[in-house]
Amino acid sequence: MSVAAAARREVAPLLPMLLAQTRAQVLSYIRIPAFSVTSLALPLVFYTFFGLPNANKHFADGSSVGLYLMCSFGAYAVSSVMVFSFGIGVATARGQKIDLLQRATPLPPAISILANVINALLYALVAVLVLMAFVLLAAGVRFSIGTAFQIVGLLLAGALPLIGLGMTIGYSSGPNAAPAVANLVYLPMAFASGMFLPIDQLPEFIRTIAHYLPTYHYAQLAYAPTHHAEEPLGWALVWSGAWAVLLLGLAVRAYQRDQSRKFS
Protein backbone atom coordinates (compact mmCIF):
# COMPACT_ATOMS: atom_id res chain seq x y z
CA MET A 1 0.00 0.00 0.00
CA SER A 2 1.38 3.42 -0.86
CA VAL A 3 2.01 6.03 1.80
CA ALA A 4 -0.83 8.16 0.47
CA ALA A 5 -3.28 5.27 0.62
CA ALA A 6 -2.13 4.42 4.14
CA ALA A 7 -2.62 8.00 5.24
CA ARG A 8 -6.20 7.92 3.97
CA ARG A 9 -7.03 4.71 5.79
CA GLU A 10 -9.86 5.50 8.17
CA VAL A 11 -10.04 2.28 10.12
CA ALA A 12 -7.57 -0.43 10.98
CA PRO A 13 -7.63 -3.63 8.90
CA LEU A 14 -9.63 -6.43 10.54
CA LEU A 15 -7.38 -9.43 9.94
CA PRO A 16 -4.37 -8.19 11.97
CA MET A 17 -6.87 -7.13 14.64
CA LEU A 18 -8.33 -10.66 14.75
CA LEU A 19 -4.88 -12.26 14.85
CA ALA A 20 -3.71 -9.98 17.67
CA GLN A 21 -6.92 -10.54 19.60
CA THR A 22 -6.61 -14.31 19.20
CA ARG A 23 -2.97 -14.25 20.20
CA ALA A 24 -3.87 -12.28 23.34
CA GLN A 25 -6.59 -14.80 24.21
CA VAL A 26 -4.30 -17.79 23.69
CA LEU A 27 -1.53 -16.22 25.79
CA SER A 28 -3.83 -15.35 28.63
CA TYR A 29 -5.33 -18.86 28.71
CA ILE A 30 -1.90 -20.48 28.78
CA ARG A 31 -1.13 -18.29 31.78
CA ILE A 32 -4.18 -19.48 33.71
CA PRO A 33 -3.14 -23.02 34.71
CA ALA A 34 -6.53 -23.61 36.35
CA PHE A 35 -7.84 -23.64 32.83
CA SER A 36 -4.97 -24.70 30.59
CA VAL A 37 -3.61 -27.53 32.73
CA THR A 38 -6.96 -28.97 33.74
CA SER A 39 -8.33 -28.93 30.22
CA LEU A 40 -5.31 -30.85 28.97
CA ALA A 41 -4.76 -33.13 31.97
CA LEU A 42 -8.27 -34.19 33.00
CA PRO A 43 -9.02 -36.19 29.84
CA LEU A 44 -5.74 -38.06 30.39
CA VAL A 45 -6.56 -38.70 34.04
CA PHE A 46 -10.01 -40.01 33.14
CA TYR A 47 -8.60 -42.15 30.36
CA THR A 48 -6.12 -43.58 32.83
CA PHE A 49 -8.97 -44.49 35.23
CA PHE A 50 -11.57 -45.74 32.81
CA GLY A 51 -9.76 -46.36 29.56
CA LEU A 52 -6.41 -47.99 30.31
CA PRO A 53 -7.86 -51.09 32.08
CA ASN A 54 -9.99 -51.82 28.99
CA ALA A 55 -7.79 -50.30 26.31
CA ASN A 56 -6.69 -53.57 24.76
CA LYS A 57 -10.07 -55.30 24.85
CA HIS A 58 -12.12 -55.68 21.72
CA PHE A 59 -15.79 -55.58 20.83
CA ALA A 60 -17.44 -58.68 19.38
CA ASP A 61 -16.69 -57.38 15.86
CA GLY A 62 -13.01 -57.10 16.70
CA SER A 63 -12.84 -53.29 16.92
CA SER A 64 -10.92 -51.63 19.72
CA VAL A 65 -12.51 -50.65 23.03
CA GLY A 66 -9.51 -48.41 23.68
CA LEU A 67 -10.29 -46.41 20.54
CA TYR A 68 -13.96 -46.13 21.48
CA LEU A 69 -13.02 -44.77 24.91
CA MET A 70 -10.61 -42.34 23.29
CA CYS A 71 -13.58 -40.92 21.40
CA SER A 72 -15.55 -40.66 24.67
CA PHE A 73 -12.86 -38.71 26.42
CA GLY A 74 -12.10 -36.73 23.27
CA ALA A 75 -15.72 -35.61 23.30
CA TYR A 76 -15.36 -34.78 26.99
CA ALA A 77 -12.12 -32.86 26.34
CA VAL A 78 -13.55 -30.66 23.59
CA SER A 79 -16.94 -30.08 25.16
CA SER A 80 -15.44 -29.10 28.51
CA VAL A 81 -13.09 -26.61 26.81
CA MET A 82 -16.10 -25.07 25.04
CA VAL A 83 -18.42 -24.92 28.03
CA PHE A 84 -15.78 -23.72 30.50
CA SER A 85 -13.80 -21.35 28.29
CA PHE A 86 -16.95 -19.55 27.22
CA GLY A 87 -19.00 -20.08 30.37
CA ILE A 88 -16.35 -19.03 32.84
CA GLY A 89 -14.09 -17.00 30.53
CA VAL A 90 -16.83 -14.70 29.28
CA ALA A 91 -18.39 -14.27 32.72
CA THR A 92 -15.00 -13.41 34.21
CA ALA A 93 -14.23 -10.89 31.47
CA ARG A 94 -17.63 -9.28 32.05
CA GLY A 95 -17.00 -9.22 35.79
CA GLN A 96 -13.68 -7.42 35.27
CA LYS A 97 -15.38 -4.98 32.87
CA ILE A 98 -12.93 -5.84 30.14
CA ASP A 99 -15.80 -5.45 27.71
CA LEU A 100 -16.45 -1.84 28.81
CA LEU A 101 -13.07 -0.51 27.67
CA GLN A 102 -13.07 -2.70 24.57
CA ARG A 103 -16.49 -1.43 23.66
CA ALA A 104 -15.15 2.15 23.62
CA THR A 105 -12.37 1.23 21.15
CA PRO A 106 -12.82 0.72 17.41
CA LEU A 107 -12.58 -3.06 17.94
CA PRO A 108 -15.78 -4.58 16.49
CA PRO A 109 -17.42 -6.88 19.10
CA ALA A 110 -17.68 -9.63 16.47
CA ILE A 111 -13.88 -9.73 16.16
CA SER A 112 -13.53 -10.23 19.87
CA ILE A 113 -16.10 -13.06 19.88
CA LEU A 114 -14.51 -14.68 16.85
CA ALA A 115 -11.11 -14.55 18.58
CA ASN A 116 -12.67 -16.35 21.57
CA VAL A 117 -14.02 -19.05 19.26
CA ILE A 118 -10.68 -19.54 17.51
CA ASN A 119 -8.89 -19.65 20.85
CA ALA A 120 -11.30 -22.29 22.17
CA LEU A 121 -10.99 -24.36 18.99
CA LEU A 122 -7.18 -24.23 19.24
CA TYR A 123 -7.27 -25.37 22.86
CA ALA A 124 -9.73 -28.11 22.05
CA LEU A 125 -7.51 -29.27 19.19
CA VAL A 126 -4.46 -29.40 21.43
CA ALA A 127 -6.44 -31.26 24.12
CA VAL A 128 -7.58 -33.90 21.62
CA LEU A 129 -4.14 -34.29 20.09
CA VAL A 130 -2.56 -34.71 23.53
CA LEU A 131 -5.18 -37.33 24.38
CA MET A 132 -4.57 -39.17 21.11
CA ALA A 133 -0.82 -39.19 21.69
CA PHE A 134 -1.40 -40.51 25.20
CA VAL A 135 -3.70 -43.27 23.97
CA LEU A 136 -1.25 -44.19 21.25
CA LEU A 137 1.81 -44.24 23.49
CA ALA A 138 0.50 -45.24 26.93
CA ALA A 139 -2.28 -47.61 25.94
CA GLY A 140 -0.77 -48.89 22.70
CA VAL A 141 -4.06 -48.50 20.86
CA ARG A 142 -3.53 -48.31 17.10
CA PHE A 143 -5.62 -46.24 14.73
CA SER A 144 -5.07 -44.80 11.28
CA ILE A 145 -4.28 -41.19 10.44
CA GLY A 146 -7.58 -41.11 8.54
CA THR A 147 -9.53 -42.15 11.65
CA ALA A 148 -7.69 -39.54 13.70
CA PHE A 149 -8.59 -36.82 11.17
CA GLN A 150 -12.23 -37.90 11.14
CA ILE A 151 -12.45 -37.86 14.93
CA VAL A 152 -10.80 -34.44 15.21
CA GLY A 153 -12.92 -33.01 12.40
CA LEU A 154 -16.19 -34.26 13.86
CA LEU A 155 -15.29 -33.16 17.39
CA LEU A 156 -14.40 -29.61 16.32
CA ALA A 157 -17.19 -29.14 13.81
CA GLY A 158 -19.76 -30.63 16.18
CA ALA A 159 -18.75 -28.28 19.01
CA LEU A 160 -21.05 -25.48 17.82
CA PRO A 161 -23.95 -26.29 20.21
CA LEU A 162 -21.49 -26.47 23.11
CA ILE A 163 -20.10 -23.04 22.22
CA GLY A 164 -23.71 -21.86 22.37
CA LEU A 165 -24.17 -23.48 25.77
CA GLY A 166 -20.96 -21.94 27.11
CA MET A 167 -21.82 -18.48 25.80
CA THR A 168 -25.34 -18.66 27.22
CA ILE A 169 -23.86 -19.39 30.64
CA GLY A 170 -21.11 -16.78 30.23
CA TYR A 171 -23.43 -13.95 29.23
CA SER A 172 -26.14 -14.71 31.77
CA SER A 173 -24.26 -15.52 34.98
CA GLY A 174 -21.92 -13.46 37.10
CA PRO A 175 -18.23 -14.27 37.45
CA ASN A 176 -18.71 -15.96 40.83
CA ALA A 177 -21.70 -18.04 39.83
CA ALA A 178 -20.43 -19.08 36.38
CA PRO A 179 -18.11 -21.94 37.47
CA ALA A 180 -20.87 -23.47 39.57
CA VAL A 181 -23.48 -23.04 36.85
CA ALA A 182 -21.17 -24.47 34.18
CA ASN A 183 -20.35 -27.51 36.33
CA LEU A 184 -23.95 -28.09 37.38
CA VAL A 185 -25.26 -27.90 33.85
CA TYR A 186 -22.46 -29.59 31.99
CA LEU A 187 -21.07 -32.38 34.18
CA PRO A 188 -24.36 -34.29 34.66
CA MET A 189 -25.02 -33.92 30.94
CA ALA A 190 -21.59 -35.27 30.04
CA PHE A 191 -22.05 -38.17 32.45
CA ALA A 192 -25.54 -39.02 31.22
CA SER A 193 -24.32 -38.92 27.63
CA GLY A 194 -21.87 -41.76 28.21
CA MET A 195 -18.67 -39.74 28.14
CA PHE A 196 -17.36 -41.26 31.38
CA LEU A 197 -19.10 -44.63 31.47
CA PRO A 198 -20.39 -46.33 28.32
CA ILE A 199 -24.03 -45.43 27.94
CA ASP A 200 -25.26 -49.06 28.05
CA GLN A 201 -23.93 -49.27 31.59
CA LEU A 202 -26.09 -46.36 32.77
CA PRO A 203 -29.54 -46.74 34.38
CA GLU A 204 -32.48 -47.01 32.00
CA PHE A 205 -34.06 -43.62 32.87
CA ILE A 206 -30.79 -41.79 32.30
CA ARG A 207 -30.41 -43.46 28.92
CA THR A 208 -33.90 -42.30 28.01
CA ILE A 209 -33.13 -38.71 28.98
CA ALA A 210 -29.72 -38.89 27.31
CA HIS A 211 -31.25 -39.22 23.87
CA TYR A 212 -32.40 -35.61 24.07
CA LEU A 213 -29.15 -34.06 25.31
CA PRO A 214 -26.80 -32.14 23.01
CA THR A 215 -23.82 -33.86 24.63
CA TYR A 216 -25.27 -37.29 23.78
CA HIS A 217 -25.48 -36.49 20.09
CA TYR A 218 -22.08 -34.87 20.28
CA ALA A 219 -20.57 -38.06 21.68
CA GLN A 220 -22.40 -40.04 19.00
CA LEU A 221 -20.68 -37.89 16.37
CA ALA A 222 -17.34 -38.76 17.92
CA TYR A 223 -18.12 -42.49 17.85
CA ALA A 224 -19.01 -42.46 14.16
CA PRO A 225 -15.47 -43.29 12.95
CA THR A 226 -15.36 -46.32 15.31
CA HIS A 227 -18.61 -47.74 13.90
CA HIS A 228 -19.89 -48.15 17.44
CA ALA A 229 -22.25 -45.21 17.57
CA GLU A 230 -25.81 -45.89 18.76
CA GLU A 231 -27.30 -43.56 16.19
CA PRO A 232 -26.41 -43.06 12.53
CA LEU A 233 -24.06 -40.15 11.74
CA GLY A 234 -26.81 -38.39 9.79
CA TRP A 235 -29.13 -38.30 12.80
CA ALA A 236 -26.33 -37.18 15.10
CA LEU A 237 -25.67 -34.31 12.70
CA VAL A 238 -29.35 -33.33 12.50
CA TRP A 239 -29.73 -33.36 16.28
CA SER A 240 -26.50 -31.42 16.75
CA GLY A 241 -27.60 -28.89 14.15
CA ALA A 242 -30.92 -28.39 15.91
CA TRP A 243 -29.20 -28.00 19.27
CA ALA A 244 -26.74 -25.55 17.69
CA VAL A 245 -29.60 -23.38 16.43
CA LEU A 246 -31.34 -23.45 19.81
CA LEU A 247 -28.27 -22.89 22.01
CA LEU A 248 -26.66 -20.28 19.77
CA GLY A 249 -30.05 -18.53 19.69
CA LEU A 250 -30.11 -18.50 23.49
CA ALA A 251 -26.51 -17.26 23.51
CA VAL A 252 -27.38 -14.38 21.19
CA ARG A 253 -30.32 -13.45 23.40
CA ALA A 254 -28.18 -13.58 26.55
CA TYR A 255 -25.52 -11.49 24.78
CA GLN A 256 -28.04 -8.90 23.62
CA ARG A 257 -29.63 -8.65 27.05
CA ASP A 258 -26.22 -8.14 28.64
CA GLN A 259 -25.21 -5.54 26.06
CA SER A 260 -28.45 -3.59 26.19
CA ARG A 261 -28.27 -3.47 29.98
CA LYS A 262 -24.79 -1.97 29.81
CA PHE A 263 -24.69 -0.09 26.54
CA SER A 264 -28.10 1.43 25.81
Added chain:
Amino acid sequence: MAAVVELAGAHKSYGAVEALRGVDIRIEAGEVVAILGPNGAGKTTSIHLMLGLRQPTRGQARLFGRKPTDRGARSRAGVMLQESGVNGALKVRELVQLFRTYHPHPMPARRAIAMAGLEEQADVQSARLSGGQRQRLYYALAVCGDPELLFLDEPTVGMDVESRRGFLSGIRDFADAGRTIVLTTHYLEEADELARRIVVIDRGVVIADAAPREIKSRVAGKRVVFTSDHPLQADELAGLPCSGLVIEGARVRLLSNEPEALLREVFRRGLEVRDLEVAGADLEEAFLTLTSRPAPEAAPR
Protein backbone atom coordinates in the same frame (compact mmCIF):
# COMPACT_ATOMS: atom_id res chain seq x y z
CA MET B 1 -16.53 22.54 10.39
CA ALA B 2 -18.12 19.90 12.55
CA ALA B 3 -17.26 19.92 16.22
CA VAL B 4 -14.96 17.14 17.41
CA VAL B 5 -17.38 16.23 20.17
CA GLU B 6 -20.92 17.39 20.56
CA LEU B 7 -23.79 16.75 22.93
CA ALA B 8 -26.95 18.58 21.90
CA GLY B 9 -29.91 18.67 24.26
CA ALA B 10 -28.75 15.33 25.60
CA HIS B 11 -30.97 13.63 28.15
CA LYS B 12 -30.19 10.29 29.72
CA SER B 13 -32.38 8.35 32.10
CA TYR B 14 -31.57 5.08 33.82
CA GLY B 15 -35.03 3.88 34.72
CA ALA B 16 -36.50 6.57 36.95
CA VAL B 17 -33.15 8.27 37.51
CA GLU B 18 -32.42 11.24 35.26
CA ALA B 19 -28.65 11.33 34.96
CA LEU B 20 -28.57 14.06 32.31
CA ARG B 21 -31.28 16.65 31.81
CA GLY B 22 -30.51 18.48 28.60
CA VAL B 23 -26.76 18.88 28.24
CA ASP B 24 -25.19 20.97 25.47
CA ILE B 25 -21.44 20.70 25.07
CA ARG B 26 -19.60 21.49 21.86
CA ILE B 27 -15.88 20.86 21.74
CA GLU B 28 -13.72 22.04 18.83
CA ALA B 29 -10.45 20.60 17.57
CA GLY B 30 -7.49 21.42 19.79
CA GLU B 31 -9.52 22.34 22.87
CA VAL B 32 -8.63 20.98 26.28
CA VAL B 33 -11.83 20.77 28.25
CA ALA B 34 -12.38 19.59 31.80
CA ILE B 35 -15.81 18.39 32.80
CA LEU B 36 -16.01 19.10 36.47
CA GLY B 37 -18.66 18.15 38.98
CA PRO B 38 -19.33 16.32 42.22
CA ASN B 39 -19.82 12.55 42.27
CA GLY B 40 -23.02 11.52 40.55
CA ALA B 41 -23.31 14.84 38.70
CA GLY B 42 -23.40 13.20 35.27
CA LYS B 43 -19.77 13.51 34.18
CA THR B 44 -19.25 9.86 33.36
CA THR B 45 -22.64 9.62 31.70
CA SER B 46 -21.69 12.57 29.47
CA ILE B 47 -18.45 10.84 28.47
CA HIS B 48 -20.29 7.58 27.82
CA LEU B 49 -22.74 9.37 25.52
CA MET B 50 -19.87 11.05 23.65
CA LEU B 51 -18.27 7.63 23.15
CA GLY B 52 -21.44 5.83 22.16
CA LEU B 53 -21.21 3.52 25.16
CA ARG B 54 -24.67 4.79 26.05
CA GLN B 55 -27.38 6.20 23.84
CA PRO B 56 -29.12 9.47 24.80
CA THR B 57 -32.76 9.08 25.81
CA ARG B 58 -33.37 12.37 23.99
CA GLY B 59 -31.13 14.75 22.09
CA GLN B 60 -28.03 13.64 20.29
CA ALA B 61 -24.35 12.84 20.62
CA ARG B 62 -21.79 13.29 17.83
CA LEU B 63 -18.16 12.30 17.51
CA PHE B 64 -16.31 13.95 14.60
CA GLY B 65 -19.73 14.79 13.20
CA ARG B 66 -20.79 11.15 13.11
CA LYS B 67 -22.59 8.68 15.32
CA PRO B 68 -20.20 7.90 18.20
CA THR B 69 -20.48 4.17 17.50
CA ASP B 70 -19.07 4.71 13.99
CA ARG B 71 -15.80 2.80 13.69
CA GLY B 72 -14.16 5.56 11.66
CA ALA B 73 -15.01 8.15 14.31
CA ARG B 74 -13.85 5.90 17.15
CA SER B 75 -10.61 5.16 15.34
CA ARG B 76 -9.62 8.81 15.87
CA ALA B 77 -10.20 8.74 19.63
CA GLY B 78 -8.36 7.23 22.58
CA VAL B 79 -10.18 6.44 25.79
CA MET B 80 -9.38 6.04 29.45
CA LEU B 81 -12.43 4.96 31.43
CA GLN B 82 -13.24 4.63 35.10
CA GLU B 83 -13.95 1.18 36.44
CA SER B 84 -13.01 -0.63 33.30
CA GLY B 85 -10.62 -3.54 33.10
CA VAL B 86 -8.09 -5.30 30.93
CA ASN B 87 -7.02 -8.91 30.74
CA GLY B 88 -4.93 -9.33 33.90
CA ALA B 89 -2.87 -12.17 32.49
CA LEU B 90 -1.44 -10.02 29.71
CA LYS B 91 1.69 -7.94 30.15
CA VAL B 92 1.78 -4.17 29.70
CA ARG B 93 3.61 -4.40 26.38
CA GLU B 94 1.25 -7.08 25.08
CA LEU B 95 -1.80 -5.01 25.92
CA VAL B 96 -0.35 -1.92 24.24
CA GLN B 97 0.48 -3.98 21.16
CA LEU B 98 -3.04 -5.39 21.14
CA PHE B 99 -4.71 -1.98 21.42
CA ARG B 100 -2.47 -0.58 18.69
CA THR B 101 -4.07 -2.96 16.21
CA TYR B 102 -7.46 -1.34 16.84
CA HIS B 103 -6.27 1.93 15.28
CA PRO B 104 -5.28 2.70 11.69
CA HIS B 105 -2.21 4.83 12.44
CA PRO B 106 -0.85 3.83 15.85
CA MET B 107 2.33 5.13 17.43
CA PRO B 108 5.16 2.68 18.26
CA ALA B 109 4.33 0.65 21.39
CA ARG B 110 7.58 1.75 22.98
CA ARG B 111 6.57 5.41 22.69
CA ALA B 112 3.14 4.84 24.24
CA ILE B 113 4.74 2.95 27.12
CA ALA B 114 7.27 5.77 27.59
CA MET B 115 4.53 8.41 27.53
CA ALA B 116 2.85 6.57 30.37
CA GLY B 117 6.14 6.16 32.24
CA LEU B 118 5.81 2.37 32.32
CA GLU B 119 9.14 1.36 30.76
CA GLU B 120 10.12 -0.59 33.85
CA GLN B 121 6.78 -2.37 34.04
CA ALA B 122 6.55 -3.24 30.33
CA ASP B 123 6.93 -6.96 31.02
CA VAL B 124 4.72 -7.09 34.10
CA GLN B 125 1.32 -8.75 33.91
CA SER B 126 -1.35 -6.10 34.28
CA ALA B 127 -2.94 -7.83 37.27
CA ARG B 128 0.28 -7.21 39.23
CA LEU B 129 0.33 -3.43 38.73
CA SER B 130 -0.41 -0.99 41.53
CA GLY B 131 -3.45 1.27 41.31
CA GLY B 132 -1.44 4.20 39.97
CA GLN B 133 0.47 2.04 37.48
CA ARG B 134 -2.81 0.62 36.31
CA GLN B 135 -4.05 4.14 35.54
CA ARG B 136 -0.85 4.74 33.59
CA LEU B 137 -1.45 1.54 31.66
CA TYR B 138 -4.92 2.78 30.74
CA TYR B 139 -3.31 6.02 29.61
CA ALA B 140 -0.84 4.09 27.42
CA LEU B 141 -3.77 2.17 25.91
CA ALA B 142 -5.60 5.44 25.28
CA VAL B 143 -2.70 7.14 23.50
CA CYS B 144 -1.20 4.16 21.62
CA GLY B 145 -3.52 4.72 18.66
CA ASP B 146 -2.02 8.22 18.32
CA PRO B 147 -5.53 9.69 18.56
CA GLU B 148 -6.61 13.21 17.64
CA LEU B 149 -8.97 13.15 20.59
CA LEU B 150 -8.37 11.81 24.06
CA PHE B 151 -11.06 11.04 26.64
CA LEU B 152 -9.81 10.78 30.20
CA ASP B 153 -12.42 9.87 32.80
CA GLU B 154 -11.00 10.65 36.26
CA PRO B 155 -7.44 9.92 35.08
CA THR B 156 -5.54 10.51 38.31
CA VAL B 157 -7.63 8.34 40.63
CA GLY B 158 -5.33 6.14 42.72
CA MET B 159 -2.15 8.14 41.97
CA ASP B 160 0.07 9.64 44.62
CA VAL B 161 1.00 13.33 44.44
CA GLU B 162 4.35 12.74 42.79
CA SER B 163 3.20 10.46 39.99
CA ARG B 164 0.12 12.62 39.52
CA ARG B 165 2.30 15.64 38.73
CA GLY B 166 4.35 13.78 36.13
CA PHE B 167 1.25 12.28 34.64
CA LEU B 168 -0.49 15.64 34.27
CA SER B 169 2.55 17.15 32.61
CA GLY B 170 2.52 14.29 30.11
CA ILE B 171 -1.10 15.04 29.29
CA ARG B 172 -0.20 18.70 28.85
CA ASP B 173 2.51 17.76 26.34
CA PHE B 174 -0.01 15.73 24.41
CA ALA B 175 -2.40 18.69 24.41
CA ASP B 176 0.37 21.03 23.28
CA ALA B 177 0.82 18.82 20.24
CA GLY B 178 -2.60 20.04 19.14
CA ARG B 179 -4.74 17.15 20.35
CA THR B 180 -8.22 17.60 21.70
CA ILE B 181 -8.62 16.42 25.28
CA VAL B 182 -11.78 15.89 27.25
CA LEU B 183 -11.26 14.96 30.87
CA THR B 184 -13.52 14.59 33.85
CA THR B 185 -12.43 15.26 37.35
CA HIS B 186 -13.83 16.28 40.67
CA TYR B 187 -10.72 18.27 41.55
CA LEU B 188 -10.95 21.92 40.63
CA GLU B 189 -7.14 22.28 40.79
CA GLU B 190 -6.68 19.46 38.32
CA ALA B 191 -9.13 21.01 35.90
CA ASP B 192 -7.46 24.39 36.39
CA GLU B 193 -4.00 22.93 35.81
CA LEU B 194 -4.84 21.21 32.54
CA ALA B 195 -7.81 22.74 30.88
CA ARG B 196 -8.39 25.96 29.03
CA ARG B 197 -12.10 25.53 29.45
CA ILE B 198 -14.14 24.07 32.30
CA VAL B 199 -17.65 22.75 31.97
CA VAL B 200 -19.31 22.34 35.35
CA ILE B 201 -22.05 19.74 35.55
CA ASP B 202 -24.32 19.34 38.52
CA ARG B 203 -27.35 17.10 38.83
CA GLY B 204 -27.41 16.43 35.12
CA VAL B 205 -27.22 20.00 33.80
CA VAL B 206 -24.37 22.26 32.74
CA ILE B 207 -24.25 25.03 35.31
CA ALA B 208 -21.16 26.81 34.01
CA ASP B 209 -18.98 26.69 30.92
CA ALA B 210 -16.08 29.12 30.92
CA ALA B 211 -12.33 29.61 31.26
CA PRO B 212 -10.81 28.32 34.52
CA ARG B 213 -10.11 31.85 35.79
CA GLU B 214 -13.73 32.82 35.42
CA ILE B 215 -15.00 29.64 37.02
CA LYS B 216 -12.70 30.11 39.99
CA SER B 217 -13.89 33.68 40.48
CA ARG B 218 -17.48 32.49 40.50
CA VAL B 219 -16.90 29.62 42.86
CA ALA B 220 -17.13 30.56 46.51
CA GLY B 221 -13.83 30.14 48.28
CA LYS B 222 -14.90 30.36 51.92
CA ARG B 223 -17.66 29.07 54.14
CA VAL B 224 -18.68 31.50 56.89
CA VAL B 225 -20.71 30.44 59.92
CA PHE B 226 -21.72 32.63 62.89
CA THR B 227 -24.41 33.10 65.50
CA SER B 228 -26.07 36.38 66.30
CA ASP B 229 -27.78 37.38 69.53
CA HIS B 230 -31.28 37.29 68.06
CA PRO B 231 -33.15 35.30 65.38
CA LEU B 232 -32.24 37.04 62.13
CA GLN B 233 -34.57 38.14 59.36
CA ALA B 234 -33.54 37.76 55.73
CA ASP B 235 -33.60 41.54 55.13
CA GLU B 236 -30.98 42.08 57.83
CA LEU B 237 -28.53 40.16 55.62
CA ALA B 238 -29.76 41.39 52.26
CA GLY B 239 -27.17 42.57 49.75
CA LEU B 240 -24.19 40.82 51.31
CA PRO B 241 -21.55 39.46 48.85
CA CYS B 242 -22.46 35.87 49.52
CA SER B 243 -24.43 32.88 48.31
CA GLY B 244 -25.95 29.73 49.69
CA LEU B 245 -27.31 31.74 52.60
CA VAL B 246 -29.03 29.62 55.27
CA ILE B 247 -30.59 31.24 58.35
CA GLU B 248 -31.65 28.97 61.19
CA GLY B 249 -32.90 31.27 63.94
CA ALA B 250 -29.85 33.16 65.17
CA ARG B 251 -27.45 30.89 63.29
CA VAL B 252 -26.20 31.89 59.81
CA ARG B 253 -24.32 29.83 57.21
CA LEU B 254 -23.16 31.23 53.90
CA LEU B 255 -20.52 30.97 51.20
CA SER B 256 -18.42 33.89 50.01
CA ASN B 257 -15.41 34.81 47.95
CA GLU B 258 -14.86 37.99 49.96
CA PRO B 259 -15.31 36.97 53.59
CA GLU B 260 -13.45 40.06 54.87
CA ALA B 261 -15.67 42.51 52.98
CA LEU B 262 -18.69 40.51 54.02
CA LEU B 263 -17.83 40.57 57.70
CA ARG B 264 -16.96 44.28 57.54
CA GLU B 265 -20.45 44.89 56.21
CA VAL B 266 -22.00 42.64 58.88
CA PHE B 267 -20.24 44.60 61.64
CA ARG B 268 -21.14 47.92 59.98
CA ARG B 269 -24.79 46.92 60.20
CA GLY B 270 -24.27 46.45 63.92
CA LEU B 271 -25.11 42.78 63.99
CA GLU B 272 -23.81 40.80 66.95
CA VAL B 273 -21.44 38.04 65.80
CA ARG B 274 -20.49 35.06 67.99
CA ASP B 275 -18.90 31.66 67.33
CA LEU B 276 -17.50 32.91 64.03
CA GLU B 277 -16.01 30.27 61.74
CA VAL B 278 -14.39 30.98 58.40
CA ALA B 279 -13.13 27.93 56.53
CA GLY B 280 -12.25 26.93 52.98
CA ALA B 281 -15.32 25.70 51.14
CA ASP B 282 -15.04 22.20 49.75
CA LEU B 283 -15.96 21.50 46.18
CA GLU B 284 -19.48 20.35 46.99
CA GLU B 285 -20.09 23.69 48.69
CA ALA B 286 -18.36 25.58 45.92
CA PHE B 287 -20.76 24.03 43.45
CA LEU B 288 -23.66 25.23 45.58
CA THR B 289 -22.67 28.78 44.67
CA LEU B 290 -22.85 27.99 41.01
CA THR B 291 -26.14 26.17 41.41
CA SER B 292 -27.77 28.99 43.31
CA ARG B 293 -26.49 31.57 40.83
CA PRO B 294 -26.68 29.83 37.48
CA ALA B 295 -24.61 31.46 34.76
CA PRO B 296 -26.81 33.05 32.09
CA GLU B 297 -25.60 30.78 29.30
CA ALA B 298 -26.34 27.74 31.42
CA ALA B 299 -29.80 28.69 32.60
CA PRO B 300 -32.16 25.72 32.34
CA ARG B 301 -34.32 25.94 29.25
